[in-house]
Amino acid sequence: MTQTHKTYGLVTALAMIIVNVIFYVTGLTFKTGWAGYVQYVPFLIGIILNAQAYSKANDANVTYGSVFTSGFKSSAITALVLLAWTFLSVYLIFPEMKDKSMEMAAEQMAKNPNMTDEQIEMGLEMTKKFFIPFMVGGVIFGTMFFGAIFSLIGAAFAKRNPAPKA
Numbered sequence: 001m002t003q004t005h006k007t008y009g010l011v012t013a014l015a016m017i018i019v020n021v022i023f024y025v026t027g028l029t030f031k032t033g034w035a036g037y038v039q040y041v042p043f044l045i046g047i048i049l050n051a052q053a054y055s056k057a058n059d060a061n062v063t064y065g066s067v068f069t070s071g072f073k074s075s076a077i078t079a080l081v082l083l084a085w086t087f088l089s090v091y092l093i094f095p096e097m098k099d100k101s102m103e104m105a106a107e108q109m110a111k112n113p114n115m116t117d118e119q120i121e122m123g124l125e126m127t128k129k130f131f132i133p134f135m136v137g138g139v140i141f142g143t144m145f146f147g148a149i150f151s152l153i154g155a156a157f158a159k160r161n162p163a164p165k166a
Contacts, residue, residue, distance in 0.1 A: 002057035004050055005070045009077025012046025016078070017085050024094060043078065043143075044150045050074045051154030060161040067155040075147020083139045090135065102127065 019039050020029070028035040054070040055062050090097050105127050109120045127134065 001062075001066065002054075003070065003073075004053040004057055005073035006077060008046055008050035008053065009074040010081060012043060012050070012074065013078040013081035013085070015042035015046060016082060018042075020085070020089075024089075024097070029097075029100075040146055043075075043146060044153065046078070047071045047074060047147065047150040047154040048157050051151075051158040055158040055160065060159045062158065062160055063162050064155050064160060067158045067160065068151045071151030071154045072147060075144060075151060078147065079140050079143035082143055083136065086135060086139050098131065101131075 016039060019042055023029045023035060023039065051067045051071050054067055102124060106120065106124055109115055109123050115123075
C-alpha cells in the first residue's frame with residue numbers, strides 16, 4: 001500500500017506552526033475561548049486531506065481501519081514536529097512565552113474564589129517545577145487525542161472500495 005502519512009504529517013504540522021506563530025504575534029495565543037480551537041482547524045483539514053490522498057493513492061482499495069491508521073500515523077508525525085517546535089519556541093524563539101504562560105496560570109488561579117494566596121503560590125511553584133513534563137504531555141496527549149478523533153472523521157470522508165478477499 002502506498003503511504004501518505006509522512007508528507008501530510010509534516011505539512012499539517014507546518015500549517016499548525018504558521019497559525020501558532022500568527023496567533024502568538026497577534027496576542028491571541030493566551031486568550032481563552034475560540035482562539036485555542038481555531039489552531040486545530042489546519043489539523044483537521046490535514047488529516048482529512050491525508051485520508052483522501054491515501055485512498056486515492058491506493059485506488060480506493062482501502063478499509064476504514066487502514067485509512068484511520070494512516071491518519072493516526074500522520075497525527076503522530078505532527079505531534080513529534082509540534083513537540084520539537086514547542087521546545088524551540090519556548091526556549092529559543094519566544095523565551096518570554098514561559099513567563100506569559102505562568103502569568104496566565106496565575107490569573108486563572110486567582111479567578112477561583114476558593115484558592116488562597118498560599119495555594120496559588122504553591123500551584124505556581126508546582127507549575128514551574130513541572131513545566132517541561134506538563135508541556136511535553138500537553139503537546140503529545142492533546143495532539144494524539146485530537147488526532148484520533150480527526151482520523152475517525154477523515155476515514156469517514158475517504159472513498160473506500162476495498163477489493164473482496166479471494
